[in-house]
Amino acid sequence: MFENLQPASADAILGLIAEHKNDKRPQKVDLGVGVFRTAAGETPVLDVVKTAEQRLVDTQQSKAYIGTAGDPDFNAAMQELTFADSCDTARLFTIQAPGGSGSLRVAASLILRARADASVWVSEPTWANHIPLLGGAGLTLKPYPYYDTEKHVIRIEQMLDTLRHAPAGDLVLLHACCHNPSGLDPSEDDWRAIADVIVERDLVPFIDMAYQGFATSLASDAFAVRHMAGRVPEMIVSNSCSKNFGLYRDRVGSLSVLAADTGARDTVYSQVNNVVRTIYSVPPDHGAVVVSLILNDPELKAAWRLELAAMRGRLREMRVLFNDALIEKAPDHDFSHLVRAVGMFCFLGVTPEQVARLKQEFGVYMVDSSRINIAGITANNVNYLADSIAAVL
Numbered sequence: 001m002f003e004n005l006q007p008a009s010a011d012a013i014l015g016l017i018a019e020h021k022n023d024k025r026p027q028k029v030d031l032g033v034g035v036f037r038t039a040a041g042e043t044p045v046l047d048v049v050k051t052a053e054q055r056l057v058d059t060q061q062s063k064a065y066i067g068t069a070g071d072p073d074f075n076a077a078m079q080e081l082t083f084a085d086s087c088d089t090a091r092l093f094t095i096q097a098p099g100g101s102g103s104l105r106v107a108a109s110l111i112l113r114a115r116a117d118a119s120v121w122v123s124e125p126t127w128a129n130h131i132p133l134l135g136g137a138g139l140t141l142k143p144y145p146y147y148d149t150e151k152h153v154i155r156i157e158q159m160l161d162t163l164r165h166a167p168a169g170d171l172v173l174l175h176a177c178c179h180n181p182s183g184l185d186p187s188e189d190d191w192r193a194i195a196d197v198i199v200e201r202d203l204v205p206f207i208d209m210a211y212q213g214f215a216t217s218l219a220s221d222a223f224a225v226r227h228m229a230g231r232v233p234e235m236i237v238s239n240s241c242s243k244n245f246g247l248y249r250d251r252v253g254s255l256s257v258l259a260a261d262t263g264a265r266d267t268v269y270s271q272v273n274n275v276v277r278t279i280y281s282v283p284p285d286h287g288a289v290v291v292s293l294i295l296n297d298p299e300l301k302a303a304w305r306l307e308l309a310a311m312r313g314r315l316r317e318m319r320v321l322f323n324d325a326l327i328e329k330a331p332d333h334d335f336s337h338l339v340r341a342v343g344m345f346c347f348l349g350v351t352p353e354q355v356a357r358l359k360q361e362f363g364v365y366m367v368d369s370s371r372i373n374i375a376g377i378t379a380n381n382v383n384y385l386a387d388s389i390a391a392v393l
């Protein structure tokens with residue numbers, strides 16, 4: 001039965017990880033992989049996660065199935081973290097999902113059931129996996145302008161203009177914060193303008209929040225979600241706890257839907273649970289209970305906020321350090337977008353040929369678009385990095 005299959009194309013990032021691993025040069029630097037790293041180059045389990053996991057092991061009485069919607073305490077805590085008091089909770093529900101990707105996949109099925117002929121407008125560029133994940137589920141995707149690769153700014157006017165011409169009823173996929181790959185987020189005024197167009201044109205916001213707490217703060221990173229939730233009749237929000245809780249492989253996320261009224265909320269809720277039943281039946285429990293224990297315990301929550309602030313602070317610090325090193329080593333070039341961007345990612349802004357030379361000649365690894373993960377930078381490698389970049393410019 002498998003004789004007609006061809007090998008699937010290799011994932012660019014996974015290929016890069018393998019190449020970096022096999023590189024014997026001690027000074028090699030990995031700016032490709034999409035996980036947070038400490039100054040020691042590690043992606044550790046957060047201390048607060050260890051504490052909560054211990055508590056879970058000591059107290060959990062059963063591993064019997066939970067329902068399609070997952071853990072109610074987790075769902076309530078994620079809803080509060082995401083929306084605070086921005087909208088009428090009688091129109092809103094939140095379910096647990098297997099990571100941000102699982103949440104997006106459930107959302108895709110929901111959209112297809114509700115409005116199969118709608119298009120989903122996605123930023124140009126967007127997270128590489130948005131396209132196969134949502135497109136592969138059967139959604140029609142269309143691009144809106146977002147990142148100006150020359151000037152390293154958001155093309156806000158062109159974005160608004162494109163959305164002004166989108167057919168009523170279409171969805172707009174937005175990154176709540178730490179836009180992946182560009183690292184550039186709309187300002188609060190930009191978000192207000194985006195919301196104006198969404199309301200005027202009767203579009204539906206579909207917000208992907210994979211990095212809450214990685215840009216500025218838990219509250220301000222949720223500005224887009226909360227502002228829209230106060231203004232639109234319907235919206236979809238996907239959350240991931242992979243980055244902000246460091247729970248990558250435990251697959252923790254949530255999906256929230258705001259409906260026009262309580263009756264519609266109940267209908268959508270039943271449809272979403274039915275979608276889950278037909279895909280993975282019930283979500284994985286462990287990581288979600290850990291998040292629930294943390295968010296529902298004031299002491300653990302405070303400890304988590306501190307660890308999150310430390311991750312955010314390290315990213316900020318490395319951006320400044322990197323830009324300073326480039327000012328010194330490559331004074332004729334402007335890399336100031338590195339410090340205007342937030343979160344883990346941004347484009348370095350070099351050509352694919354320069355990316356290839358950085359890999360071959362210096363063991364500096366990044367994806368062809370020159371998207372870099374700031375968490376791969378340390379005080380020890382930043383000068384080597386800047387020297388390598390200066391050499392290929």
Ligand SMILES: Cc1ncc(COP(=O)(O)O)c(C=O)c1O
Nearest residue numbers: 099100101127180208210240242
């Ligand atoms: C923009 C964006 N959305 C969603 C995800 C999905 O995260 P996960 O499925 O690991 O929770 C990621 C992960 O890199 C992301 O960058």
